[in-house]
């Protein structure tokens with residue numbers, strides 16, 4: 195862990211179940227390779243993961259089984275370690291490559307900005323050579339204009355110890371927001387390609403499909419059906435991401451899919467056991483699958499390896515942690531813009547509400563920063579999509595690192611001048627409806643893409659009632675322990691005098707397999723659904739309604755805003771959208787904090 199990172203608190207643990215073929219999975223790490231310095235349950239860093247993987251590989255070797263490491267993209271954007279340097283990623287590429295990842299693919303965040311896709315092509319693809327797979331992604335060389343696969347389309351290899359044959363693919367969901375130096379082929383087209391049809395006819399023991407794709411998204415279903423059609427008995431394992439949640443689902447008795455969360459809070463574990471060699475395959479023989487969501491903290495990593503603070507760190511792991519420390523220092527990530535007077539939550543607290551980060555943006559930040567010096571006298575509606583805010587703000591120092599953690603994007607505030615108020619006021623309602631505003635082929639994707647991916651997976655707020663002793667209500671306790679007994683304490687074990695152990699707050703995952711996936715038994719946390727967008731009325735007359743307003747919005751949501759206006763009878767084109775205020779939203783927010791919050795805590 196990094197110097198100053200919160201010490202993990204011991205908690206009741208569930209062990210890992212090993213099989214013949216085992217996997218460790220990271221996804222959507224978004225630059226958090228230094229770990230969560232303020233959160234004890236996720237405070238291990240990439241160096242600790244390097245040590246962990248070394249010990250786990252050694253155990254696999256000793257037991258004659260195999261371990262593969264998988265990463266399913268969105269490694270960038272979301273933390274100062276990647277975002278704070280010029281150019282972005284100056285330190286990240288060398289840190290990330292220290293882990294021996296066996297199968298790796300691209301996420302949408304590697305592609306939003308052309309220079310990020312260039313970085314992927316120039317550094318991560320060569321760093322991982324034959325381990326990098328790009329089944330449905332091409333890159334366009336900026337000099338020659340030549341279009342080429344970002345990496346090989348698939349990979350066939352043998353595992354180290356058992357010599358199991360593996361055919362692996364690496365997909366990205368049908369993403370359309372990429373910069374123009376890459377081409378994402380829709381998955382339904384890719385599976386028709388000759389190379390794919392030939393690849394799925396390869397003799398193999400196991401298919402491994404990794405993808406920056408939610409495990410319940412249609413893209414994985416399409417791939418699953420295509421492979422299964424030709425291979426009725428072959429085990430197929432899927433590793434997904436993008437939705438930022440822990441999840442597991444079995445598509446049939448011989449397939450299993452796992453998603454391993456977000457922001458390097460989780461290291462996913464999957465094991466497959468049974469007769470895996472194709473020679474032993476039969477109608478009756480079925481593989482068994484296990485999953486575990488490992489909290490990324492040192493006490494858990496010690497637990498799973500049977501080591502301690504002295505014996506756990508390897509030389510390589512220590513060196514990687516040191517690389518991260520010196521990069522964080524060079525980037526001055528601990529520089530404080532101000533002191534957050536209280537914790538502001540994205541989804542743990544209701545919106546609108548006094549502890550909601552969105553209410554803070556709406557009522558305090560926007561009225562101050564949504565100001566165009568030449569039009570400050572005119573009323574405006576300022577709209578921010580909730581997906582633009584990526585993390586909670588904890589009470590205490592708000593640092594350069596926090597800035598990128600909360601708001602990593604380069605989005606600016608755009609506007610349309612003098613929109614009739616009668617029309618402009620209805621836009622927010624349309625943006626906040628579920629589904630698409632219009633169903634034409636040129637319409638932007640589902641409105642929920644303006645919100646955070648975590649929100650995609652949940653339709654209703656999940657509010658857990660816990661009493662003062664940390665005991666959940668009957669239903670919640672039954673959910674968490676799998677036991678319908680009333681008022682069951684939320685611990686698996688009890689200490690000698692039968693008092694329940696003190697639990698920390700964290701993930702209490704329910705997936706298709708059950709409620710025992712998390713490696714650490716936690717107290718549950720609330721999850722409130724938030725709208726796709728929030729809106730502030732700024733500079734409005736004290737009485738009466740304005741005739742027209744400036745409609746100000748994050749440039750990222752331009753397609754949705756134009757579609758909403760068109761639906762309301764206002765035809766505005768992209769060329770009419772102008773920059774409202776200089777600077778990115780991130781810079782505006784950091785500037786507001788510097789001006790309004792106390793400098794020191």
Ligand SMILES: O=c1ccn([C@@H]2O[C@H](COP(=O)(O)O)[C@@H](O)[C@H]2O)c(=O)[nH]1
Nearest residue numbers: 302436581582603643644645646647750
């Ligand atoms: O410029 C941007 C880019 C993205 N967003 C928000 O992020 C999600 C996508 O997040 P993932 O981590 O890829 O899952 C997108 O749906 C937007 O809500 C943004 O606001 N601005």
